Amino acid sequence: MSSELTSPNTGPQGFDPDLLDRMIGAMGDAQVIETRCQALIQALCGPLEEAFQEAANIEISARPGDIHQGRRRDLLKALGHDAVYCESEIPGWSQEIASLCGTKLIIALVECLLGGSDPEDLDIVARPLSAIELDMSLLVFEQLNETLQTIVAKSVPSQAPVGNVGKGNAGKVAADKSVVNKPLLDIPEEEDDTLPDFHAAALTINLEFGNSSTPLTLIVPQSVLLKTKRIVGTAVKKPGDASNDWTERLSERVSRSQINLQAAVALAPLPLGDISRLQPGDLIGFADNGDIEVTLSANGKALYTCALGKSGSQYMVKVEGPAGPDENWRSDFS
Known part of the structure; x- marks a missing residue:
């Protein structure tokens, strides 16, 4: 299901700013953006499941969710309830990626990886995350961003400039490591927001863990989706034995906590x-x-x-x- 969130905005002399954004490639036709988002979600789900399995030796099912279009701040306001916020970038594709992950998934993961609980027995209620849980959420955003980068590297034409960086190409996307900032409990206030309020698309993947389903939402500029015309799915294979990586990193965070x-x-x-x-x-x-x-x-x-x-x-x-x-x-x- 797709929906579009819009904010009334009128330019000088009544000129429609959305029309200008369409002309310069900052905003796309709703159906075109919808199609690109559906393709990207379909490409992400399978590899994301595999990434969680490889990193933590746990089964998390990823299912396509809703797609929303609108100004970035409006999307964050509508979708940011009971969620942790994280900004990231993929060199050569976009420096303005934002993600939201429901707190219920993070709480459940910490209980299972640290305490050995059975996911099917958990009855998690959404709440603000503790400091250790907030640290743990970084691992979820890392899996999402690394999986996205793998797909983008295969989807962007090899010699074409991509994203909103202005000078990248597919080789750049593949070679440079994605950057994931420290997750935040709250979405930044508008005056503190370092990213512009561009036309964006919000792609939601429902992560099913145990008996609960939690939304993981990726928010990207429409301009980036318009330049990514061919989205190719791929399997994610991480080098080395990482089956205990999450548990080890979580235990380390617990040991260092005040x-x-x-x-x-x-x-x-x-x-x-x-x-x-x-x-x-x-x-x-x-x-x-x-x-x-x-x-x-x-x-x-x-x-x-x-x-x-x-x-x-x-x-x-x-x-x-x-x-x-x-x-x-x-x-x-x-």
Whole structure:
């Protein structure tokens, strides 16, 4: 299904700016853009499935979704709900690519790759991503951009200038590595947006993982699609054994993440009536006599038992041992 989002805009002396954009190749006929988008989505789905399988050893089905046309900012506003935003470029094709991925897919991937959950058992509710989940989303956008670059390299005529770079060709597209910027939780405000509000097309691929389906949307300039007249599908084969790449990268991000710690000390028990009458300045003793035992926790989970001490004027704790038998507590920090 295709739809077109338009914003009223009138040029000097009532001249239609859309007509001018058509004349200079910045805007295409709706049916032409629709046809190019359908061809590109069909070419992307199979290789994208294979890219996910190669990179993470997980099965994600990619199915063609809706196509929308309109100004870039209007498309982002309409499609950017419950999604993470990422800008990217493919040298020799376009420097103005934007993508949106629903948060439910990222949350589910982190739970499965880090905690070993079965995708079929997950019941994910869309929410803002944590810092680790936001880092993880980069891997999804990398797979999309690298797959797109492979297709573009085979689709652009070998000697023709392509995209909105002005001097690239298919050899350039194939040789230079695509660039994926750091994903963002929110779409930039218009005054902070570094990309122009050009005529764009939004191509959605529905990614089915477990029992859920999440939209992955690619937003590209119509001018780029008009210059990419022959879209050829291709299989994606990545060199080397990358089956554990996502899990390893995610574990590395978890290990490097800054986590807030809490130290809890048991106090002497008091009757409820005495507790209700506590006033500022009252003193409560520790439950332990002699060495004070402290439980070190993070994210509400007990990690280590410690001894309370002092170094100079600063109180400190000395780790003495694990707080429990759970050796997989890192999976709770996603």
